[in-house]
Amino acid sequence: MPLGRIALAPMEGVVDFHVRKVLTEIGGIDFCVTEFMRVTTQLQPRKIFYKLCPELKTAAETAYQVPVHYQLLGNNPELLAEHALRAADLGAKVVDLNFGCPAKTVNKHKGGAVLLQTPHEIFNIVQAVAQALEDSPARLTAKMRLGYEDKSLVFENLAAIQEAGATELVVHARTKVEGYKPPAHWQWLARIREKATIPIIANGEIWSPEDYQRCRDVSGCTDVMIGRGLLADPFLAQRIRLNILDQPSIADLAAVLHYYLSMIAPDVPEIFVLARGKQWSNMMRKHSIEACDLFDQTKRCTSAVEIMNLLEKTAQQPRYFQDLFAYQP
Ligand SMILES: Cc1cc2nc3c(=O)[nH]c(=O)nc-3n(C[C@H](O)[C@H](O)[C@H](O)COP(=O)(O)O)c2cc1C
Numbered sequence: 430m431p432l433g434r435i436a437l438a439p440m441e442g443v444v445d446f447h448v449r450k451v452l453t454e455i456g457g458i459d460f461c462v463t464e465f466m467r468v469t470t471q472l473q474p475r476k477i478f479y480k481l482c483p484e485l486k487t488a489a490e491t492a493y494q495v496p497v498h499y500q501l502l503g504n505n506p507e508l509l510a511e512h513a514l515r516a517a518d519l520g521a522k523v524v525d526l527n528f529g530c531p532a533k534t535v536n537k538h539k540g541g542a543v544l545l546q547t548p549h550e551i552f553n554i555v556q557a558v559a560q561a562l563e564d565s566p567a568r569l570t571a572k573m574r575l576g577y578e579d580k581s582l583v584f585e586n587l588a589a590i591q592e593a594g595a596t597e598l599v600v601h602a603r604t605k606v607e608g609y610k611p612p613a614h615w616q617w618l619a620r621i622r623e624k625a626t627i628p629i630i631a632n633g634e635i636w637s638p639e640d641y642q643r644c645r646d647v648s649g650c651t652d653v654m655i656g657r658g659l660l661a662d663p664f665l666a667q668r669i670r671l672n673i674l675d676q677p678s679i680a681d682l683a684a685v686l687h688y689y690l691s692m693i694a695p696d697v698p699e700i701f702v703l704a705r706g707k708q709w710s711n712m713m714r715k716h717s718i719e720a721c722d723l724f725d726q727t728k729r730c731t732s733a734v735e736i737m738n739l740l741e742k743t744a745q746q747p748r749y750f751q752d753l754f755a756y757q758p
Contacts, residue, residue, distance in 0.1 A: 430645060434459040435666045436599070438632060438656030439500050439527075439572075441465060443708065446483045451689045452659060453495040455754050457666025460496045462572075462654075465527045467540065468503030468512050478519050485520045498523040498570065502530055504539040504550065506557030513558045517567035526558060526595070528573040528586070531605045542605035545577045545586055552589035559594025572599040572632075575617055578606050583617065584624055591627045599630040599654050618648035630654050636661060636715065638669045660712040661720075664750050679719035681750045683743035686710060687758040690737060702733040706740070 437444065437452055439462035444452075449461045463482045466473065479485055484497040491497060499521040503509050513524045528551060530541025544551050559569050571590045575583050590598055600621060602613040613633030622629050631650035635641050636658040644653060659665050663685045664677045686709055694702050710727040713720040723743060730736040741758040751757075 430651060432670060433645070433651030433653065434630075435669060436630065436652070436654040437461040437659055437666075438654045439464055439525075440656050440660075441530075443660065443712070444656075447689060447693050448660075448709075449484070449491050449495075449497060450493070451685060451692070452663055452666075453491040453493040455663050455667060455685070456493070457664075457668075457670045458495055458659075460498060460523075461491065462498045462525055463500050465500045465502040465530065466512065467535070468501055468505065468508050469538065470508075472508070472511050472515065475515070475519060478516060482516075482521070485516075489520050489522050496522060498525045500525040500527055500572075501558075502527040502535065502540050504544060504554065506554045509554055510557040510561035513567070513569070514561045514565065517562055517565040521567055524558065524562065524567055524569055525599075526555060526569070526571045528571060528590075529601050529605075531574075531608060536605075542574050542577055545573060545582060545605070548582055548585040548589040551586055552593045555590055555593035555595050568596045569594060570597045570599070571595045572601070574601045574604055575607075575614060576604040578604065580604060580614075580617065583621065587621055587624060591625065595627060597628040597630060598625070599632050602631065602633040602648075613644075615644050615647040618650055622649050628652065632656070634658075635665075637665070638672070638674060641669050657712060657715070660709060661715040662713075664753060667753055675749060676717065678747055678749045679717065679723060680744050680746035680748045681754070682713050682716065682720060683723065683740045683746075684748065684756055684758060685754065686713070687737060687740040687744055688754075688756045690733070690740070691758070694733060694737075699733040703730060703736055706730070706733075706736040 437458045441464040499516040535541045536543040618631050630652040631648045632654040635655045707727050710724045714724045744758045
């Protein structure tokens with residue numbers, strides 16, 4: 430199977446404008462999706478759209494010409510349609526609907542994965558948004574899990590989404606109840622593909638080029654979306670593209686993190702720099718024992734200067750991927 434598209438997954442509170450910029454600079458990513466905009470009562474002002482997706486001002490692309498899709502979450506078809514139209518008017522080329530979020534507060538208000546229990550509601554939402562976008566160049570996509578408590582309605586939800594007008598569908602291969610617990614059930618993606626009339630993008634538990642290969646073999650999906658794996662190893666998409674089995678060194682990871690923190694530092698409070706540094710370093714732990722050690726050290730940092738110094742020192746160790754990412758703190 431030829432290499433397909435690799436998408437950076439939306440991750441609320443993690444994958445913001447700056448993370449998208451850093452990861453698409455390193456490369457190998459074909460498109461990104463914003464964190465979700467929660468649609469509840471009234472049409473949000475334009476500035477909120479720009480805040481979530483500053484890339485709307487640059488043709489809905491990152492600084493490295495990688496498209497950014499705009500994600501909405503909610504349950505009110507008319508209101509979601511209004512938001513989709515506004516996103517399109519502001520420059521979004523793709524609007525994505527979230528039917529996978531497992532968060533309690535979101536589900537309590539009937540948004541995200543809870544809707545997978547009522548395929549007719551999903552149909553109404555997708556249809557209303559697709560109709561609203563009919564006269565705009567923007568297209569509609571969706572993202573779902575295999576179900577809420579179980580997988581019994583998975584084909585009904587697929588039918589609702591594709592018959593109502595979505596042009597492609599990302600499937601996170603777990604139910605809401607399964608949360609983030611491994612494994613992801615890639616074999617279900619193969620069953621979904623058999624009945625699908627739109628492209629299905631595989632998502633869940635891709636941490637390495639070997640996982641990428643196995644996920645595509647088992648699911649038969651050409652395209653994949655990767656979330657936590659790309660945070661744990663920002664070089665993963667390029668390693669897949671270039672068939673590099675060597676892993677980045679701890680110095681490569683520290684350089685990426687230092688770059689990101691120095692990018693956000695001028696615009697945010699010091700406490701935020703520290704928090705984001707610890708957050709991303711925590712997500713890198715999955716990568717190696719050295720990354721676990723680095724996290725233990727970042728955890729003890731009490732200021733932005735301290736964490737930056739630690740990362741700068743760590744980045745002086747031998748680098749493997751300096752040709753892919755030349756930044757040196
Ligand atoms: C912290 C966090 C935030 C997330 N936020 C979103 C979101 O805003 N929209 C969405 O569709 N999925 C969201 N997800 C789900 C991911 O996009 C993805 O489906 C999931 O992490 C499985 O992929 P992975 O195993 O490659 O990480 C989030 C996941 C995490 C861990």
